[in-house]
Amino acid sequence: MPDQATLNHAAQVLVAISSDQRADTALRFYFEHHRYLQPPAKRAISHTVFVYFRWFSWLDQKASPQKRLEQAVELHDRFTADPKSVKPETLAVRAVPEWLWTEVDLPAEAKASYLRQLQRDPALWIRARPGQAAALAKSLFACEPTPLAPDALRFTGTQDLFKTEQFKTGEFEIQDLASQLVGVAAAPKPGETWWDACAGEGGKTLHLADLMQNKGVVWATDRNERRIDTLKRRAGRAKLFNYRSEFWDGGRQLPTKLKFDGILLDAPCSGVGTWQRNPHARWTTTPDDVRELAATQATLLSNLVGSLKPGGRLIYSVCTLTRSETTAVAAAFTADHPELEPLPLSTLNSQLPTLTLWPHELNANGMFVAAWRKKSA
Numbered sequence: 001m002p003d004q005a006t007l008n009h010a011a012q013v014l015v016a017i018s019s020d021q022r023a024d025t026a027l028r029f030y031f032e033h034h035r036y037l038q039p040p041a042k043r044a045i046s047h048t049v050f051v052y053f054r055w056f057s058w059l060d061q062k063a064s065p066q067k068r069l070e071q072a073v074e075l076h077d078r079f080t081a082d083p084k085s086v087k088p089e090t091l092a093v094r095a096v097p098e099w100l101w102t103e104v105d106l107p108a109e110a111k112a113s114y115l116r117q118l119q120r121d122p123a124l125w126i127r128a129r130p131g132q133a134a135a136l137a138k139s140l141f142a143c144e145p146t147p148l149a150p151d152a153l154r155f156t157g158t159q160d161l162f163k164t165e166q167f168k169t170g171e172f173e174i175q176d177l178a179s180q181l182v183g184v185a186a187a188p189k190p191g192e193t194w195w196d197a198c199a200g201e202g203g204k205t206l207h208l209a210d211l212m213q214n215k216g217v218v219w220a221t222d223r224n225e226r227r228i229d230t231l232k233r234r235a236g237r238a239k240l241f242n243y244r245s246e247f248w249d250g251g252r253q254l255p256t257k258l259k260f261d262g263i264l265l266d267a268p269c270s271g272v273g274t275w276q277r278n279p280h281a282r283w284t285t286t287p288d289d290v291r292e293l294a295a296t297q298a299t300l301l302s303n304l305v306g307s308l309k310p311g312g313r314l315i316y317s318v319c320t321l322t323r324s325e326t327t328a329v330a331a332a333f334t335a336d337h338p339e340l341e342p343l344p345l346s347t348l349n350s351q352l353p354t355l356t357l358w359p360h361e362l363n364a365n366g367m368f369v370a371a372w373r374k375k376s377a
C-alpha cells in the first residue's frame, strides 16, 4: 500500500479530474502546483492514480476517494501476485467499456492475454541511436534488448531518465516499442525525402531522420505549433538537422508541391492501443470519437496521397485497435486508390501489408500499421 501522503495527493488529483480533463493532464497540472514533490514521490502518485483507473469499475463509487484508491491498490496487488486470480470473463466486462467488443475481435485465448496485459503496469521503452543499443545498455544499466527492434531497450531501472547525461546529450529518446516499429516499417534510406504529416512532438520524425543518418530530409508537419516547437527542441538535443518543420492543418492546401519518396501518416486516433499506459481514456473515449476519427483519418490519407512520387511508399499508423480506424480505413483507401498497391511490411518480418501490433504480444502499446507503394506507371 502506498504511504498516506501518496494516497492524499492521489485523492486530490482525482478530485481535480473532471470529464474534460485527462488523468495525465491533471497530474501534470498538479505537479506544476506542487513543485516541492521529488521525482520518486511524483512517480508513486502517478502510479496510484493510474492503478485507480485500471480498476475503476470494481470500486465502490459511494466510498471516499481515499477508500477507493485503497481498494484499487489492493486489487492491483492481488492481480500482480496472481494474474489468473481475475477471470477473463470478469475483465472483459469490467476492465474495458462494453462498446470495445463491437470494434475488436480476438480469439478467446488472445482476448484473455490482452485483458491481463491491460491491467499490468506498462513497460518503459527507450530508443537508442542506430547501432548504439548495446553500448547504451552498458552505460545506463537495467536495460533489456528485444529481437523485435534493433535499437529498442526496455528500461527496468528506477532512476529518472530525463536527468541522465545520456538523455541530455541525445543518446536516447523515450519511445514506446510499438512507435519504434512504425519507424522500422517505414525504413527510410539515407538521402531520401520523407513527409511525416502528423509529426506532433516528433517521436517518429526523429526516428526517421536518425535512420536516414542525417542525410536527405524529413518534412515534419502538424497543425499544433506548440508540438512542433517541442519537436525542434528534441531534434536539437539529438543533433539531427535533416528535417524541416511546417504547419499543415490536414486540409487540401498542402505545405509543399514536393513529391516524396515516402510519407508517414501517424494519424490522430482514439488511442485504444494506449489504454494500459493511459487507463483513464477507457472511460472517456466513446464510439462517436471512433467514428469521427475514422472519417478524419480517411480525409488525411486522401489529402496527402497525391504527394507521393511514383514508386514512393505510404505508411499509415494509428495507436488504436478499433476496426473502424484500422483495417476498415486501410481497405477503403486501397479500394479508392488503384494507383497504389499494398506493400508487404517486410521490415517487420511480415508478408502482409497491414499489421496489428497487440500490447500482450509486444509488452508495449497497441498499434496498427499499413503500407502501400505508388505504382510506377
Ligand SMILES: C[S@@+](CC[C@H](N)C(=O)[O-])C[C@H]1O[C@@H](n2cnc3c(N)ncnc32)[C@H](O)[C@@H]1O
Residues within 6 Å of the ligand: 179, 197, 198, 199, 200, 201, 202, 203, 204, 205, 222, 223, 224, 227, 248, 249, 250, 251, 266, 267, 268, 269, 296, 300
Ligand atoms: C498520433 S499524434 C502524432 C504523434 C507523432 N507522430 C509522434 O510520433 O510523436 C497525431 C497528431 O496529429 C495532429 N492532428 C490532429 N488532427 C489533425 C488534423 N485534422 N490535421 C492534421 N494534424 C492533425 C495532432 O496535433 C497530433 O500531433
